[in-house]
Amino acid sequence: xxxxxxxxxxxxxxxxxxxxxxxxxxxxxxxxxxxxxxxxxxxxxxxxxxxxxxxxxxxxxxxxxxxxxxxxxxxxxxxxxxxxxxxxxxxxxxxxxxxxxxxxxxxxxxxxxxxxxxxxxxxxxxxxxxxxxxxxxxxxxxxxxxxxxxxxxxxxxxxxxxxxxxxxxxxxxxxxxxxxxxxxxxxxxxxxxxxxxxxxxxxxxxxxxxxxxxxxxxxxxxxxxxxxxxxxxxxxxxxxxxxxxxxxxxxxxxxxxxxxxxxxxxxxxxxxxxxxxxxxxxxxxxxxxxxxxxxxxxxxxxxxxxxxxxxxxxxxxxxxxxxxxxxxxxxxxxxxxxxxxxxxxxxxxxxxxxx
Amino acid sequence: xxxxxxxxxxxxxxxxxxxxxxxxxxxxxxxxxxxxxxxxxxxxxxxxxxxxxxxxxxxxxxxxxxxxxxxxxxxxxxxxxxxxxxxxxxxxxxxxxxxxxxxxxxxxxxxxxxxxxxxxxxxxxxxxxxxxxxxxxxxxxxxxxxxxxxxxxxxxxxxxxxxxxxxxxxxxxxxxxxxxxxxxxxxxxxxxxxxxxxxxxxxxxxxxxxxxxxxxxxxxxxxxxxxxxxxxxxxxxxxxxxxxxxxxxxxxxxxxxxx
Numbered sequence: 001x002x003x004x005x006x007x008x009x010x011x012x013x014x015x016x017x018x019x020x021x022x023x024x025x026x027x028x029x030x031x032x033x034x035x036x037x038x039x040x041x042x043x044x045x046x047x048x049x050x051x052x053x054x055x056x057x058x059x060x061x062x063x064x065x066x067x068x069x070x071x072x073x074x075x076x077x078x079x080x081x082x083x084x085x086x087x088x089x090x091x092x093x094x095x096x097x098x099x100x101x102x103x104x105x106x107x108x109x110x111x112x113x114x115x116x117x118x119x120x121x122x123x124x125x126x127x128x129x130x131x132x133x134x135x136x137x138x139x140x141x142x143x144x145x146x147x148x149x150x151x152x153x154x155x156x157x158x159x160x161x162x163x164x165x166x167x168x169x170x171x172x173x174x175x176x177x178x179x180x181x182x183x184x185x186x187x188x189x190x191x192x193x194x195x196x197x198x199x200x201x202x203x204x205x206x207x208x209x210x211x212x213x214x215x216x217x218x219x220x221x222x223x224x225x226x227x228x229x230x231x232x233x234x235x236x237x238x239x240x241x242x243x244x245x246x247x248x249x250x251x252x253x254x255x256x257x258x259x260x261x262x263x264x265x266x267x268x269x270x271x272x273x274x275x276x277x278x279x280x281x282x283x284x285x286x287x288x289x290x291x292x293x294x295x296x297x298x299x300x301x302x303x304x305x306x307x308x309x310x311x312x313x314x315x316x317x318x319x320x321x322x323x324x325x326x327x328x329x330x331x332x333x334x335x336x337x338x339x340x341x342x343x344x345x346x347x348x349x350x351x352x353x354x355x
Numbered sequence: 356x357x358x359x360x361x362x363x364x365x366x367x368x369x370x371x372x373x374x375x376x377x378x379x380x381x382x383x384x385x386x387x388x389x390x391x392x393x394x395x396x397x398x399x400x401x402x403x404x405x406x407x408x409x410x411x412x413x414x415x416x417x418x419x420x421x422x423x424x425x426x427x428x429x430x431x432x433x434x435x436x437x438x439x440x441x442x443x444x445x446x447x448x449x450x451x452x453x454x455x456x457x458x459x460x461x462x463x464x465x466x467x468x469x470x471x472x473x474x475x476x477x478x479x480x481x482x483x484x485x486x487x488x489x490x491x492x493x494x495x496x497x498x499x500x501x502x503x504x505x506x507x508x509x510x511x512x513x514x515x516x517x518x519x520x521x522x523x524x525x526x527x528x529x530x531x532x533x534x535x536x537x538x539x540x541x542x543x544x545x546x547x548x549x550x551x552x553x554x555x556x557x558x559x560x561x562x563x564x565x566x567x568x569x570x571x572x573x574x575x576x577x578x579x580x581x582x583x584x585x586x587x588x589x590x591x592x593x594x595x596x597x598x599x600x601x602x603x604x605x606x607x608x609x610x611x612x613x614x
Contacts, residue, residue, distance in 0.1 A: 043515070043516055043567065044514045046376020046566050047376060047377060048375070048377075094405070097406055099403070194460075226458075226459055227431060227458045227459055228459075229460035229461070268463075331378075331379065334379075338401070338409065339403065340405075340410075342429060343442070345399070350432075350458075
């Protein structure tokens with residue numbers, strides 16, 4: 001099966017020390033890694049943390065991912081936000097101080113298709129300083145349209161680079177196509193999206209192997225699309241609707257090791273941690289390697305304006321502190337929370353040389 | 356009085372501070388005061404009119420005697436930088452613009468082509484253009500011809516703390532320039548700032564080295580002293596290094612004794 005993988009996913013000459021840092025029994029103790037990672041983070045990103053929040057536009061989905069609370073065979077009630085509702089959610093988010101929003105949908109469906117997403121991006125870009133998207137894979141032309149509507153970044157997780165495991169977990173729907181998904185960040189950057197965020201869902205497969213593949217993927221994108229901003233997230237499987245039991249347990253120690261190793265190996269890449277993680281882990285990782293965090297998140301559709309809803313979201317949030325409480329914790333650590341770190345003038349597709 | 360002249364503006368301090376990467380606005384403001392600087396740069400993307408707590412512009416503009424130089428950090432093309440510059444002038448009222456265009460958000464190296472294009476346009480529009488550039492002597496002259504108020508070549512990569520890695524190129528730029536040369540980016544310690552000033556820089560811009568220091572206001576003061584010392588040394592005339600080799604058998608013996 002691996003024979004069909006693109007060449008850039010093969011082991012490269014520059015990954016020996018990264019591989020070594022990932023191994024819990026390496027000469028790199030966790031404490032050594034942490035010190036190095038902290039120094040790099042401080043130098044490169046300073047004492048700041050950029051903040052964003054997710055907005056679930058729709059939980060309609062056409063794929064059957066075994067681990068997901070929104071998979072198409074779940075009994076979860078389905079809905080999508082209409083533009084007026086999106087404006088209402090954005091207004092509620094703005095009251096929390098948020099000006100950097102990540103819009104999410106499931107895999108492509110009739111209810112939440114490309115036109116719906118593009119319209120929603122334009123709606124959000126009118127209100128928010130920065131709009132990024134975590135949705136379904138699109139074509140180069142669609143990504144260009146999305147960039148023109150005001151989307152500056154996309155997040156697309158491969159979930160796992162283990163093809164056999166991938167085939168087993170993605171039971172039906174468009175997400176079943178491993179290679180198509182693997183190629184998605186390239187298409188986005190080709191289409192003029194300015195930043196691409198990668199990640200695997202930690203717990204699905206061997207974490208060290210997946211980390212190596214992520215490293216290769218990021219290096220490949222950086223060399224091929226030299227204007228691209230790159231970011232990397234570290235989602236661990238959380239309890240969710242559907243009660244999937246992951247085959248691998250990712251301890252706090254191993255996750256911390258991965259984050260430090262990536263910071264040292266790729267000093268300039270944005271490393272992201274969401275509210276899936278505990279307050280203690282998030283506060284601890286601030287300043288040690290993570291440079292971007294989500295705050296005050298709701299993972300239900302319509303969760304910001306309807307805070308009373310008993311719906312369960314895509315996954316359960318662990319860090320449920322208010323924006324205010326979270327910022328206070330950051331400030332106590334001598335880190336400045338940064339809500340606005342973008343400007344509308346910088347929206348629009350990134351430009352390749354026009355000949 | 357040995358002042359720094361930029362357009363019609365005069366500054367007694369030759370230290371310019373950046374305002375990113377600080378742990379809080381209050382620490383940043385203390386560092387600025389301690390540095391005695393008259394000119395600070397602030398990214399347009401950190402202007403936040405909707406949220407006073409998150410805004411860098413308002414607290415900076417409230418300090419008496421400080422001129423703001425907005426910068427276009429975040430722009431990846433000339434068109435974006437030009438638009439950002441116009442918005443900055445509108446919001447801040449400052450004629451200064453630090454043109455900062457880095458198309459690669461990882462290494463943040465400035466794009467010489469886009470920077471030149473944007474600077475040309477903005478100089479024509481009456482801005483005091485301060486372009487952040489690679490240490491390239493030809494580019495520096497082209498920007499001078501385009502009407503820039505200064506050039507700001509990098510000492511080394513932003514936030515790298517690698518000091519004056521580009522010293523050889525900086526020497527050429529300084530030697531050939533008719534406008535102030537301001538070393539921007541890469542300085543780690545006051546001694547490096549002093550060295551840049553001894554080489555004949557008009558000023559230095561420091562951000563990370565102050566923002567991430569253990570005690571930012573104290574470090575700002577240390578940089579101010581180093582910059583002043585380096586400038587004074589440059590003006591005083593620094594003695595030449597010895598070590599010029601003299602051949603043991605004279606090369607000019609054939610000329611005979613001087614008459």
